[in-house]
Amino acid sequence: VKVPAFFPAMGPPNGAAKPMASAGAAAGAAAAAAAATAALMARYMRAVRVPKLVCSEDAEDLQQLLLDEAGAALREPYWPHILHWHWTLSSFLAAVRAAPLPPSFRRSSEEQLLVLRDGGTVGLDWWGAVPVPTPAGGSIDSRPVALVLPGMANSSLSWYIRRCMERFARAGFRPVALNYRGVEHMPITSPRLGCADTWKDLPEVLAAVRAVMGSASARIVAVGFSMGGTILAKYLGEMRGASGIEAAVIISPPLSYPAHQQELENRPVLSFAMALPLKLWLWSKRAQLAEHLPEIKMSKILRSTSLLELAGTFLVCQGYADVSAYFRENDPEPVLQYIETPMLIVAATDDPLAFPIPREAICRNPKLLLAETDGGGHLGWAGWTAASMGATMAGPSWADSMAARFLDFHLHRSRSRARLKARL
Numbered sequence: 001v002k003v004p005a006f007f008p009a010m011g012p013p014n015g016a017a018k019p020m021a022s023a024g025a026a027a028g029a030a031a032a033a034a035a036a037t038a039a040l041m042a043r044y045m046r047a048v049r050v051p052k053l054v055c056s057e058d059a060e061d062l063q064q065l066l067l068d069e070a071g072a073a074l075r076e077p078y079w080p081h082i083l084h085w086h087w088t089l090s091s092f093l094a095a096v097r098a099a100p101l102p103p104s105f106r107r108s109s110e111e112q113l114l115v116l117r118d119g120g121t122v123g124l125d126w127w128g129a130v131p132v133p134t135p136a137g138g139s140i141d142s143r144p145v146a147l148v149l150p151g152m153a154n155s156s157l158s159w160y161i162r163r164c165m166e167r168f169a170r171a172g173f174r175p176v177a178l179n180y181r182g183v184e185h186m187p188i189t190s191p192r193l194g195c196a197d198t199w200k201d202l203p204e205v206l207a208a209v210r211a212v213m214g215s216a217s218a219r220i221v222a223v224g225f226s227m228g229g230t231i232l233a234k235y236l237g238e239m240r241g242a243s244g245i246e247a248a249v250i251i252s253p254p255l256s257y258p259a260h261q262q263e264l265e266n267r268p269v270l271s272f273a274m275a276l277p278l279k280l281w282l283w284s285k286r287a288q289l290a291e292h293l294p295e296i297k298m299s300k301i302l303r304s305t306s307l308l309e310l311a312g313t314f315l316v317c318q319g320y321a322d323v324s325a326y327f328r329e330n331d332p333e334p335v336l337q338y339i340e341t342p343m344l345i346v347a348a349t350d351d352p353l354a355f356p357i358p359r360e361a362i363c364r365n366p367k368l369l370l371a372e373t374d375g376g377g378h379l380g381w382a383g384w385t386a387a388s389m390g391a392t393m394a395g396p397s398w399a400d401s402m403a404a405r406f407l408d409f410h411l412h413r414s415r416s417r418a419r420l421k422a423r424l
């Protein structure tokens with residue numbers, strides 16, 4: 001049977017349609033990938049901005065800071081890491097860096113336990129080793145002490161705290177991290193747990209630091225992260241000119257605490273996620289809780305669906321009428337006007353946990369300076385500047401470097417003023 005000629009003639013066009021369709025799909029996919037990349041880069045570049053500075057019109061030393069090398073990072077754009085194009089990513093990676101390292105990795109520091117007057121126990125983890133006093137009663141180490149206050153449920157074992165301590169040691173400080181009551185490896189020895197009211201423990205902690213340094217006039221600066229920044233700001237405002245701290249930096253701090261509570265209520269998913277590590281912490285301390293805080297029911301802790309609900313299970317046992325009373329009584333905003341210590345506030349506009357920032361209160365105190373970046377999320381400043389690039393996890397933190405420079409600048413300023421006063 002002879003096959004008609006038009007059948008084979010129709011074959012090749014049908015066969016050629018498949019590669020043409022594949023080429024079209026590949027071109028479409030490439031165009032979509034290019035569009036997505038362009039959108040991500042546009043979103044990323046919106047965060048590359050010089051930090052916004054908020055302060056009083058007569059802010060002391062601000063002009064000198066900006067002219068000094070220490071203020072270079074405030075004059076240049078902040079370049080976030082390429083993966084930090086959204087606050088959820090930068091905050092998530094910051095949470096990963098908050099995970100505790102195994103105690104065997106803590107060979108670069110030595111911890112000293114401190115029993116407070118009410119029986120509670122905190123830890124002072126000294127970078128390197130606990131200072132050794134001289135026979136005359138002083139210390140062979142004359143470096144200024146940098147007290148580091150970790151965030152909620154974090155400790156000196158957290159990766160970001162150890163990285164901060166290492167950065168401060170390279171800057172010429174003597175870093176020591178405060179481990180709150182019952183946090184991580186700390187034992188629970190009283191009915192109080194480490195939370196935002198730890199500012200009440202700081203007078204005893206600072207006295208212990210000076211005793212270890214062997215001098216009542218030991219120079220001390222401080223840096224606080226997240227809740228640690230709230231603690232530090234509240235302490236400085238309450239103590240006014242008697243804080244014993246020469247300069248301070250607070251990073252990603254909630255400063256309007258009742259509004260911070262409201263923000264947590266408005267973000268149930270975020271509040272639920274924040275409660276998870278606290279549940280693990282309290283579960284690991286269940287035997288000690290049963291001894292010192294028998295009113296706390298572990299079943300209620302495990303059933304809680306938000307950070308605020310979880311906090312309500314133990315804050316009443318610590319003397320608070322309810323969760324709202326806890327946020328009101330430890331709110332630093334009303335006392336920001338009384339702070340007499342130079343303090344840098346580092347925040348990001350896309351950080352929901354630091355929202356809202358009390359800019360009006362900051363502007364009323366010439367001792368305060370707010371440096372606000374467009375990106376960074378919550379404690380997520382792993383990135384690079386024009387001078388140095390950092391990796392997502394292990395690289396230097398822009399906030400740590402800015403803190404070290406700010407504190408060093410103010411120590412040198414106060415030392416110069418002391419010399420000038422002595423000459424006069």
